[in-house]
Amino acid sequence: MAEYYGVDVDDIFNTMPARFRPEGAEGVEAIFGYDIGADGKWKLSVGAGQMSVEQTDDLSGCDVVARMDGQTFVGINIGKVDAMAALGAAKLKVEGDFNLFAATGKLFTKYVPPGQEVEPEQELITLKRTISVNQRFATGPVMGTFLQGLKEKKILAIQCPECKRLQSPPREVCAPCRVRNDKWVEIGPAGEMRMMEYCYYASPDPLTGETRETPYGAIGVLLDGCKEDEVFWHLLRPDQLDDVQMGLVMGDTVVRGTRLRPVWSEKRTGSISDIQYFEIDS
């Protein structure tokens, strides 16, 4: 078996029982597979605050399997390689639930090669803080008119008196023309999907503090009555992400996107959530 950074892959698996932290395993119930290339395969079972690890040829039945070479595995375990960086460079591949795999970071104390145990000079203290703030944002008369429209299942746009472009959600002035917008027009509510952001990344929703469910689709819809780039920004029905086509206008190339319609919330309060999402208009 090859050594990496002076450490055998074996050493890391063999010391897992001694380095196990039951407090870090709280709520973790899973079988983790490790495929360390030429160095072999291991299966780690965690549940009820206990763990066991065995070398094996068979990784079937694992909830998540991590594949990497010995250099990467040892590097991550002794702090020489950043796991996210290895993942980014495809030196670490995770099959299955990545968040579950990430939990392995808390299961063990750090591996320290024998003879290299050193007392830290000083414990560096990190202070943990969570901020939770209640906020109230005034919408003003222009945005307020638009939000009132949503309560009545109407999507309103405001029109520039000079260039005639429509903005929805509305803005008080047309920035390029530097004039006050003055005319309300009802648009949609159905339209053609243009661009969709097919989001796999679980970003936080700052309005609720909760992590968004993935995948989700953030879309631009060219609502009926609008033209060119006058799209309306909202969400797609989550189970229809793979059933829609993006529209495109690029020179002579014109691709028509899927027709969509809004799905209104039962209880409407004058907010973006008055529309649950857009769905295929069939």
Next chain:
Amino acid sequence: MGYRQKNRHVGIVGIGETKFSSHREDVNQPEMVHEAVRQALDDAGLTINDIDCVVHGNMELFEMVHQPDMWHTLGTGAYGKSSFRLTTGGTTGGTLVSGADNLVASGMYDVVLAIGFEKLQEGHTTGGITNMADPLWARKLQSGALTAQAAVKVIAEFGEERARRAAMAYRIIMDKHACKNPNAHRAFHLEWDQMEDLMENSPPLIGDLRLIHMCSQSDGACAIIFASEKKAKEISSKPVWVRDHITVHREETLNLHNNYYPIDTTHRFAAEQLFGRNGIDNPLEYFDVFEMYDPSAWWGVDWLREFFLLEGDEHIRMVENRDIMIDGKMPINPSGGVISTNPIGATAIIRVAEAAKQIRGDAGEHQIPRNVEHGLASSFGGTMWTVLHILEKELNW
């Protein structure tokens, strides 16, 4: 656009950069800022007593600290001095340079220290960026700075295969540059034969934007000292001159997801204005280095066309022919760029610092292997805003 020439010339006389990394838990914010300030002072051969004014900036509230310039006073050296705080989102670092340049050019101050910093690990980057969106509508929809818009556009224009290969080639070139820069945060040692594997297996974030394409979340700080022409010549044997700069804003991008082209970008608009008023007819010929604020490989590829005022597939060919490599015809980001290192409030000032180092000829292992006289540095942020700087070796324009 109203514009007048500067009252007097301004030179860069000192540069300091911390090592950039994902964790700087060994120092607090003022200590980290101080590392960059110390280096810049040493580089210039000055002490803090020689500094007339301090300009400080980062991403507003990314670490949820109000007025960090107040907490950082001991690290910045601003005690008892004039001090300004500038915070313009992703462009902050560029605005710091523009602000410091204006302060010196105006005659108000002779020597100004500009500092950009970020400790992204002390906050939540994507949450922070999402919170910049309009709270009445867009905040519910924004996914930080992550977007596949550029990927959709480049693929629609050049086909999946060519577009994906160009983006990954750009990414690998940036990594090869980062491997030469000891301050770079992420240097993966990617090889050309990993191209197909990465195109297939790097985890997707949004559509065709994969983890490997996207910039890092880094900690670090960068400081630059600016001086009037007279002072600059006294302080430094090789000052780098800030020839001109431009800032272009647009309205919010509530209608970003439109797939309607062509669009007027602030990058092209800024480049046209800036090059036009400086008589630069062929920017590809003129500049010897371009440090671009390239938050992802897709944007990096797409924006080459905008900044250099190119048409058709000229920008794709620059990548395919590897003209953008450190020893190529038009070196882009010999530092490794933003994809390798992104402490956001410092990111854009690092672009100027790195372009200036190239002009001085002392960038170290990532020095471009030929004479560098004319540098371009860009900043990006806000909702698709641009700041552009032209740097010069000689005072002869």
